[in-house]
Amino acid sequence: MTREKRIQAFHKLGRKLDQLSDEDFQSIAADARNHNPWFTIDNVRKSLAGIIKWLHEEYLLAWTSAYDPEVTQKKIAVVMAGNIPLVGFHDFLSVLISGHSILIKSSSKDKVLLTFVVESLISVDPWFASKIEYADQLKGFDAIIATGSDNTSRYFEYYFAKYPHIIRKNRTSIAILNGHESHDDLLALGDDVFSYFGLGCRNVSKIFMPAGFRIDTLFESWSTFSEIIHHHKYCNNYDYQKSVLLVTRAPFLDNGFVMLQENQRLFSPLALVYYEFYSDPQALAQALEPVRQKIQCVVSDEKGAVRFGQAQFPGLDDYADQVDSLHFLTTLP
Numbered sequence: 001m002t003r004e005k006r007i008q009a010f011h012k013l014g015r016k017l018d019q020l021s022d023e024d025f026q027s028i029a030a031d032a033r034n035h036n037p038w039f040t041i042d043n044v045r046k047s048l049a050g051i052i053k054w055l056h057e058e059y060l061l062a063w064t065s066a067y068d069p070e071v072t073q074k075k076i077a078v079v080m081a082g083n084i085p086l087v088g089f090h091d092f093l094s095v096l097i098s099g100h101s102i103l104i105k106s107s108s109k110d111k112v113l114l115t116f117v118v119e120s121l122i123s124v125d126p127w128f129a130s131k132i133e134y135a136d137q138l139k140g141f142d143a144i145i146a147t148g149s150d151n152t153s154r155y156f157e158y159y160f161a162k163y164p165h166i167i168r169k170n171r172t173s174i175a176i177l178n179g180h181e182s183h184d185d186l187l188a189l190g191d192d193v194f195s196y197f198g199l200g201c202r203n204v205s206k207i208f209m210p211a212g213f214r215i216d217t218l219f220e221s222w223s224t225f226s227e228i229i230h231h232h233k234y235c236n237n238y239d240y241q242k243s244v245l246l247v248t249r250a251p252f253l254d255n256g257f258v259m260l261q262e263n264q265r266l267f268s269p270l271a272l273v274y275y276e277f278y279s280d281p282q283a284l285a286q287a288l289e290p291v292r293q294k295i296q297c298v299v300s301d302e303k304g305a306v307r308f309g310q311a312q313f314p315g316l317d318d319y320a321d322q323v324d325s326l327h328f329l330t331t332l333p
Contacts, residue, residue, distance in 0.1 A: 001127055003069045006097050007060045009125040014055025016120055017048055032085065032112040037233055039085050043196055044113065046312065047085035051117075054093070054316050063316040064097060067330040074142035074332055076100045077135075079156070081147040082107025084196040086114065090316075091145050091325065098329040101131040103141050143332055145325060164332055168321045171201040171296040172267050173311055176284070178301070179210040181308070185301065186221035188309025192299050193258075194225045195312045197234050198270055201296045201320070202311045205268040207275045208284060215275070219255040229257035238271035245272075266294055296320070 001009075020028075029044040054060075076095045080088030087110065095102040106114050122129045138144070143164040146156045153169040160167070175189055192204040209215070229235050242259060245252045252261040252272075263274040278284040288295070297306045297318075319325055 001099075003064060003097070003099065005125075006099070007057060007064065009121065009128070010055050010060060010093065010097060011057040012124045013117075013121050014052050016124060017055075017117075018052045028113070028116050032110075035112045036082070036109045037231075038083075038197060038199060039110075039113070040231070044085050046195065047087075047113075050313055051086060051089055053313070054090075059316060060097065064326065067098070067326055071099045071330050071332070074100050075103055075140065076329065077103040077105065077138045077141035077144040077146075079105045079138070079144070079146035079148065080107050080110065080114070082109030083199045083201075085110065086117065087200070088114065088147070089117065090320065091147075092117075094325050094329055095145075096128065096131060098326060100329060101133070103133050103135050103138060105135055105138055143329075145328075147320065164328070166321070166323055166325055166328055168323075170267065171294055171321065172205045173202050173297045173299060173306075174206045174208065174266065174288075174295055175204045175299040175308075176208045176302070176305070177210065177213060178281075179213055181301065183217075183221055185308045186218060187224065188307075189218075189299065190222040190225050191309045192306075192311040193222075193273060194228055197228065197231065200312065202314065204299055204311065205273060206263075206266050207273060208278050209275055211277045211279045213277070215253060215260060218260070219253075222255070222258070226255075226257050234271060237269070241269050241272045266291060 025045070026041070029039075029041040032039040032044055033041060078088065078091045078095060080091065088106070092102060092104070092114075104114070118132055122132070141163070144160050145166045146153075146160065147168040148156060150170045153167050156165075156167045173192070175192065181189075189204065192202075195203065198205065207218075229238060238257065238259075242254065245259065245261070250261065252259045257271075259272045260275055261268075261272060262276060264276060265274060268274040297311055299306045299308060299311050301308065317324075
């Protein structure tokens with residue numbers, strides 16, 4: 001199958017997903033939520049909307065146009081994460097649209113939605129049925145893309161060192177404020193913090209604020225997100241982190257559904273957001289340079305940064321670890 005036909009197939013998949021009846025969507029979303037309570041119906045809807053946006057023919061053509069249209073077909077193993085709905089879809093798309101077959105080791109947390117999307121693609125074009133396999137134990141593949149934690153990445157690097165590979169580790173996202181943000185900017189920043197309960201690598205877990213910034217303006221702007229505390233798993237995390245802070249007598253700020261703590265670390269636990277003050281933007285940029293490999297995206301109104309509220313809507317070329325996976329797949333030896 002030519003790349004043009006593969007693109008057309010994924011375009012049709014996008015239309016199929018976009019035209020789901022409300023009854024069909026509610027059914028699949030409820031199944032996903034029952035399997036994994038973090039996958040609320042709203043979160044499934046948001047994830048599908050992002051995928052549907054990718055699957056326009058003109059976007060797929062523009063994305064793939066710079067790469068070799070005819071590659072030697074190989075079998076690519078993909079170890080998928082399951083922290084947010086369909087988080088492994090970009091790898092799935094990249095492998096198949098570049099002409100390879102895929103061997104999927106799916107996350108136990110995200111089997112319902114992935115199975116639904118795979119079956120939808122095959123219904124659009126049965127050619128893909130022979131190009132998609134599942135496996136609990138990976139063998140018989142030519143290259144691998146694996147996403148996991150810093151701990152699992154060491155395991156991946158040991159066992160898959162002899163294969164061409166992309167191995168992803170823990171990442172998080174940060175926001176840098178300049179003090180001139182509007183209420184709407186800070187409200188949109190709340191989307192970057194609270195979407196998917198803060199479980200994704202594109203969620204902001206650390207906020208840098210100019211010296212003198214009024215932290216209470218964040219709480220004022222984020223009041224609309226207060227319903228998040230009624231999700232039982234999020235609430236359990238909130239209660240646990242609050243207990244830890246109280247027992248250790250660590251200072252923190254609390255508005256009843258999220259806590260803020262001044263802390264130099266980048267990765268904050270669920271329901272807790274770290275912040276840090278800065279006085280010199282250039283000094284801040286230099287201080288962040290050694291940890292750039294841990295930062296997925298920077299949210300700010302500065303040029304080149306991700307705009308407020310847009311962290312969870314990456315483009316096709318916003319790669320999960322700033323490593324061009326499509327280039328990797330189209331240049332395999």
